[in-house]
Amino acid sequence: MFKQNNRSHFTISPNGKYYIEVIDKNEDSYLFNRSTTINIIDIDKYELVHRIPLDFFGIDAVYWLTNERIIYESKGAIKAVDIDGKNLVEIVSRINYKKKSTYWNWQANLRYNSIISLLHNKSHQILVQTYDSNLHAAIKEINIYTGEEYVIMNADTHKVNHWITDAFGNIRMAVKISDKGMSYYYKYDPETKTLKPCIIKIGGNQYSFTIDPRTHLKQYLTFEGFGYNPNIIYITSNIFSDKREMFSYDIEKEEVIETFVADVNCDVKDLDGEGIKFIFDYNNAEIAGFKYTCLTPKYKWLSSSFSEKVAKLNSQFPQFFNEIIDLDVSGNRLLIHQWNDSSTGNIGVFDVQENSYAVMFHFNEELNEYALSKSKVVIAKTRDNYNIPCYFNLPVNIKENEKIPLVVLPHGGPWARDYWRLDDFSQYFTSRGYATLRINYRGSTGFGKSHVLAGVSSLDEVMVNDIADATQFVLEKFPLDKENVFMFGHSYGGYATYFCLVKYAELFNAGISIAAPTDIKAWMKKQKDDDNYYSYEFWNTALGSNESSYLKKISPISYANDINSPLLIMHGGKDKTVPVDQAENMIEKIKKHNKNLEFRIWNSADHSFTDIDDFKEMLEKSNQFFKNHTK
Structure with a gap:
């Protein structure tokens, strides 16, 4: 389940x-042991047509130039190759050879290139955004045959x-990002070639898209993207409403046009998690619909034809969420990721005309022989x-x-x-005989402004009380062992867990705390000493106070003498998010x-235990700990 x-x-030809x-095999931590290949598969015959071996830098994105040629990004370089592996050329290098390079300034000549658009109205051109060593961006049209660059916007301008x-x-x-991590949005005037602050006028008030750590939790507006009308943006x-909605806005007329996606239970876009996904109908040059996340993932369709296509697929596979990840030019073949709360699923092709579905690839295929636990949405009542x-x-x-x-x-x-999805921790513990409960306590994002702001100044109060109340709620509703929680x-x-x-x-008879902060004052001081302005100011706002007495009150280490229940503390020695001394002092x-x-x-582990062997050992140690302390 945890195998990377x-x-x-995944993408389908026009x-x-x-x-x-793309298959990326990174055998170990050494870059030069990495191998990347692109597999080209004939959908109708379901056979491998070509396998193209690539360099060890890996691939960041792949696009089809034609039915016989692809273009891809590789750590700042842009290359093109025929689907039989021939005629491989580098269109844009990750090194700016126009600047004179020496041993001492070679790093200043590095650049990162990313494709913005394939410019289908200009078949020999692509639009590229190029970032220099100062992270300033230029916009260029680049000839895919000659590599000749036409600069539309210079990075220094x-x-x-x-x-x-x-x-x-x-x-x-x-977008300009300050050295303190704050993001400022501007409108570009092509006639005067100037920038002016992007101000959104709604109901007589003015708003901006500025991302500021002090207002992050109640961010009023977020920019989502453009459709095919160049004057309409989606916000x-x-x-x-208390719940975040999505609407269209005319940036020339400065007025709201229409609300497209709203949900009574959830924000349609989670500020710090999953967001809105646009589904484009390329044939008719319009937005076909949007994917968003509520208690479970949903689609909002604007196109009746797309809605009908997906309805046909859903009728065949009602047990899956059928997510569109690509489609051919005709719209008759959809590339689908099928998944649900008990399966990572598969990648397949749905043929609309034949009403058939062909699986191309199974994720974690060896799990398919097991029956995994289903996730039930529960709305728990608090005190x-x-x-x-x-x-x-x-x-x-x-x-x-x-x-x-x-x-x-x-x-x-x-x-x-x-989220509603296959949750690895839940599956690990349910497969060993436990029920599991995941709680979106107050302070969690994605459930409205009042829900998230209720957690401000309440890390040790409202959030912890909600966890206890939700636990008590399911103990009363389901056949659970109240002696072993x-x-x-x-x-x-x-x-x-500490709190x-x-x-x-009396409710929890044992706990495991992994990579947790214990001394909030010391942790905040570390943020300040590291000159991490954005994180420091964000937490200053979220905590509600930086008074020493308050920081002491909300620090688990202040209550170390009150923890008498069985407790397992685990931490990574290379944790840069929460330094290991936070655990050592608590221990x-x-x-x-x-x-x-x-x-x-674990001396070599980081905050998230990304090494699979460390992760496995951490889980097995946890399982044994619970067994040892089961009444």
Whole structure:
């Protein structure tokens, strides 16, 4: 389940005949042991037509130039090759050879190139955004045959970090990022070739897209993109509603046109997670619909023909969410990612005319022989009668009258959320006989402005109380063993584990805290010492105060003497998000009085335990810990 998938960049040819997948085999941490190949597969015959071996830099994006030739990005270089592997040429280099290079300034000549548009109205040109060593962006049209560059916007002219173009490749907006990490949006005037702040006027008030750490949690507007009308932009906002909605806005007339996507339960775009995905109908040059995330993923269709196509597919495979990831020019063949809460799924091709579906590739195929747990959406009631969205999983094949132990999995962040999907921690523990509960406590993003702001100044209060209340709710609703309720938390989840064992020791009989902060004052000082302005100011706002007495109050280490329940602390020695001394100091305080304390420090592990062997050992140690402390 935790094995890293090495296939990506799935795409279908314009004529719908071929399918591409990129296979990236990074054998170990050494760059030169990496191998990348592009597989070209005939869809109708389901056979490998060509395998193109590439260099060790890997691939960032792949596009079809024609039915017989592809173009791809590789760590700043742009290259093109025929689908039989012949005529490989580098169109744009990651090194600017026009500048004189020496041993001492070679780094200043590096550049990163990314394709903005294939410019189908100019068959021999592509539109590229080029970032220099100062991260300033230029816009260029580049000839795919000769590599000749025509500079549309020089990087030094406005010192912009990112340009935004419309569907026709015209420069419309710009983003500048300050050295403090704040993002400022500007409108570009092509006649005067000047920038002016991008101001959105709604209801007599003025707003901007500026991303500021002090207002991040209540961000009023976010820019989502352009459609085919060059004057219409799409915006998500919580101005009109507590829940973030998406509407269209005319930037010339300065007026809201129409609300397209809204949901009574959720934000349609999670500021710090999954967002809106546009589905384009290239044949008719219009937006076909939008994918967004609610309690479960959904589509909002604007095109009746697309809606009918997907309805046909859904009728065949109602157990999956059928997500469109690409389509041919005719729109008769759709490249689909089928997935759900108990399967990572497959990549397949749906032929609309034949009403047939052909699987091209299975993710984690060896899992298909197992029955995995399904996620149930549960709305838990809190002590103040507030609704908390949760995901609850039971083990497969429950025996009658069986009392099932529960593992509570509070997510990290805490300004994040849990989603309906195959959750690896839930599947790991349910396969070992536990039920699991994932809780979108107040403070979680994605469930409205009031929901997220309720967590400000309440890391140790409202958030922790919601976790306890949701746990109590499912204990009363499902056949669970109330004597065996465990906590398993990573990052903020580990922080919440400490506080739950302090405040609700009678509810949770053991807990595991992984990579968790314990001394908030010391952690904030580290942010300041590292000159991490954005993170420091964000947390200053989220915590609600930087007074020493308050930071002490919300620090788990202040309550180390009150933790007497069985506890396992785990941390990575190379954790740059939460330094390992946060765990070490907590361990020293607790082990003096708590005989049920266990701990493990992985010297080479990072914050997320990205090494699969470390991750496996961490999970197995957790499972054994729960077994040892099951009543």
